[in-house]
Amino acid sequence: MATKKTINIPLGSQHISLLEPIRFNFSTQNEKIVDVDWDVGFVHRGIEKACTTNFEFKQVGYVVARVCGLCAITHSLSYTIGVEKLLDHEVNRKIKYLRLLMLELDRIHSHMLCLAHVSENAGFEGMFMKIMADRELVMDIQEAISGNRVQFDYVSIGGVNRDLDLETEKLLKKNISLLEEKIDDLIDKFTNNWSLSLKYKNIGHLSKEDAYNMNALGPMARACGAKIDVRLETSDFPYDEVGYELVLEQGGDIHSRNMVRLREIKNSIKMVRNIVDGVPEGEILEKVKGKPKGETFMRIEAPRGEIFYYLNATGKSMLQRVRIKTPTFSQIPAMVNVFKGANYADAHAILASFDPCMSCTAK
Numbered sequence: 001m002a003t004k005k006t007i008n009i010p011l012g013s014q015h016i017s018l019l020e021p022i023r024f025n026f027s028t029q030n031e032k033i034v035d036v037d038w039d040v041g042f043v044h045r046g047i048e049k050a051c052t053t054n055f056e057f058k059q060v061g062y063v064v065a066r067v068c069g070l071c072a073i074t075h076s077l078s079y080t081i082g083v084e085k086l087l088d089h090e091v092n093r094k095i096k097y098l099r100l101l102m103l104e105l106d107r108i109h110s111h112m113l114c115l116a117h118v119s120e121n122a123g124f125e126g127m128f129m130k131i132m133a134d135r136e137l138v139m140d141i142q143e144a145i146s147g148n149r150v151q152f153d154y155v156s157i158g159g160v161n162r163d164l165d166l167e168t169e170k171l172l173k174k175n176i177s178l179l180e181e182k183i184d185d186l187i188d189k190f191t192n193n194w195s196l197s198l199k200y201k202n203i204g205h206l207s208k209e210d211a212y213n214m215n216a217l218g219p220m221a222r223a224c225g226a227k228i229d230v231r232l233e234t235s236d237f238p239y240d241e242v243g244y245e246l247v248l249e250q251g252g253d254i255h256s257r258n259m260v261r262l263r264e265i266k267n268s269i270k271m272v273r274n275i276v277d278g279v280p281e282g283e284i285l286e287k288v289k290g291k292p293k294g295e296t297f298m299r300i301e302a303p304r305g306e307i308f309y310y311l312n313a314t315g316k317s318m319l320q321r322v323r324i325k326t327p328t329f330s331q332i333p334a335m336v337n338v339f340k341g342a343n344y345a346d347a348h349a350i351l352a353s354f355d356p357c358m359s360c361t362a363k
Contacts, residue, residue, distance in 0.1 A: 004029040009344060011351075013042050019117065020358035024339070024347075031344050036336045040329070043362040051322040057083060057292055057313065060322065062153055067324065068360045069150045070113065073099075073106045074302040076155045078309040079322070081236055081300075083157055086292035086313055093238065094282035095159045100237045101275045102145065102154055103300070104268040108179075109138040110303035111219075111261040114355040115186070118258060121352040124196050127189070134182045137175040144168045159285035169276055180269050187262050190255075200254035204350035206338050207252055214334040217305025217327045219264065220354060223249045223256035230301035242274040243267070254353040261355075291315050302327060304355055326360035 007028050013021040021042035027035035047067055051060045061083070065076040077099055084091065112135040119127035139149060145168055146152035146161075154160055164172075190197040206216060211224040221228040225248050231239050232246060247263045249256035292313035300307050305327030312321035335354050342350060 006034070011347060013039070018351075020356075022356065022358050024351075026339065026344060026347065028344050033339050033342050033344055033347065036339045038332065038336060040332065040358060040361050043358055045363055047363045048322050048324060052319050056317040057319050058157060060319065061155060061157065064322070064324065065151055065153065067326075067363045068357055070110045070357065071106060071302045071304070071307070071360060072151055073102045073154065074300055074307055075324070076153075077103060078298045078300045078307050078324075079311070080155050080157055082296050082298035082309050082311045083292050083313075084288065085296045085298070086294055086311065087157075087288050087290050089158065089286070089288045091159055091286060092282040093280045095284060095286070096236075096238055097242075097275050097279045098160045098164060098284065099155060100239075100242065101164070101272060102142065102152065102160075103237070104271050104275070105138055105142050105145075107303045108265050108268050108272075109135050109142070110355075111265050112138070114303075114352070115190075115258060115261055118254070118349065118352045119196060121348040122196055122200070127196060131186070134179065134186075137179045137182075141168075141172050141175050144171050156285060158288040159283065161285070163284045164276070164279065172272070172276060176269055176272055180266070183262065183265050183269070187259075187266075190258050190262060197255050197258050200258075200346075200349060200353075201251060202253050203346050204254045204257075204338050204342060204353055205252050206334060210337060211252070211334065214337055215330050216334040217330055218301070218303070218355075219257050219260040219305075220331060220334065221305070222247060223260045224252035225250045228305075230299050230306050234299070234301075236298075236300075239271075241278070242271045244271060254349055257353045291317060292319070304328060304357060304360075305331065324363060326357065326363070328354075328356045328358070329361045 009026045012018050012023040023039040025037040026033045055063050061076045061080045064079045065072040067075045116128045116131035143149045146154040206224050208224040208226050211221045211226040245267050249260050293315035295312040298309040308325040310323035313319045
C-alpha cells in the first residue's frame with residue numbers, strides 16, 4: 001500500500017485572504033490538513049515596554065488604544081478602569097453608561113468587519129462591499145460622539161472626554177434604526193444563502209469540550225454553546241440594566257460563528273437604544289487625585305473575547321508593569337485544532353471566521 005505523500009503549503013505572512021501578517025504552514029495529505037505550524041510575531045511594536053518607560057500613567061490610556069484600531073475603546077477602558085481601581089475611585093453611573101455605549105458600538109462595527117471578510121473569503125465580493133458600506137452608519141455615530149473616526153481617545157481617567165448632546169443623540173437613533181434593518185437583511189442572507197454561509201455548516205468545527213479545554217473565547221466559544229462571556233460576570237458596567245443577553249449557537253462551525261456575531265449585533269443595538277434612553281444625570285469627568293500604587297487586573301469582553309490587563313504600580317508617575325493578554329493570542333491552540341482535519345480549500349474561510357487580530361496579538 002502506497003504511503004500518503006505529505007505536502008507543506010504556506011499561508012502568509014502575506015496573503016490575499018489575510019488582513020494582517022500571520023504565517024501558517026499546513027501539512028496536507030490529499031488536500032486534508034493534518035498538522036499546522038504558526039507564527040504570529042510579525043507586528044511587534046513594544047507597546048507594553050513603552051507604557052512603563054516612555055509615558056506617565058495618565059498618558060498610557062491613549063497609548064494602549066493604539067494596540068488595535070478595532071478595539072481602541074476596549075483597550076483604553078481596560079487600562080483606565082484598572083488605574084481607577086488602584087486609585088480607589090469609582091466613577092458615576094452616567095460615565096459608566098457613556099463608556100458602555102462606545103464599547104457596544106465598538107462590538108457592532110468589529111463584528112461587521114469580520115462578517116464582511118468572511119463574505120469576501122467565501123467569494124462573495126458584493127456582500128463584502130455592502131457590509132462595509134452599512135458599517136459606515138456605526139462609524140459615523142462613533143465619530144459624532146468622540147470627534148474621531150478610528151482612534152477615538154474618548155476615555156480618560158475619571159470619566160470621558162465628551163458628552164452626548166441632542167444632535168448626536170438624534171443621529172445615533174436614526175443610524176441605529178437604519179442599521180437594524182440592514183442587519184435583519186443580513187441575518188436572512190446568512191441563514192438562507194448557500195454560497196455565503198450554509199455551505200460552511202460542519203466546516204471548521206470546534207466542539208464545546210475543546211472550546212473549554214483550549215481556552216476558546218468570544219464568539220468562537222459561544223458558537224459551540226460554551227457560556228464564556230465576561231459580560232456575565234462583570235460589575236464594572238451596568239449590563240444588567242441595559243438588556244444584555246447571552247447569545248449561543250450549538251454548531252461550533254463557520255455558520256454558527258457567523259450567526260453568533262449577527263445576533264450579538266442585534267443585542268448590542270438593543271443595548272445602545274436602552275443606554276441612550278436611560279443615561280443618568282451627572283458629570284462626564286471627575287477629578288481623580290494621587291498616583292497608583294499596588295497591583296490589579298481588569299477583564300473586559302472585547303469583540304473577539306476577553307481582554308486581560310495586569311497593572312503594577314509603585315506610587316510613581318510611571319507604572320512598573322503593564323501586561324496585556326488579548327483574545328486572539330489566547331485562542332491560538334483552538335484555532336490550530338480547528339484547522340486539523342479540514343480541507344485546505346476551506347482554510348481561508350475558517351481563518352476569517354476566527355476574526356483574528358494580529359495587531360492585538362503581537363503589539
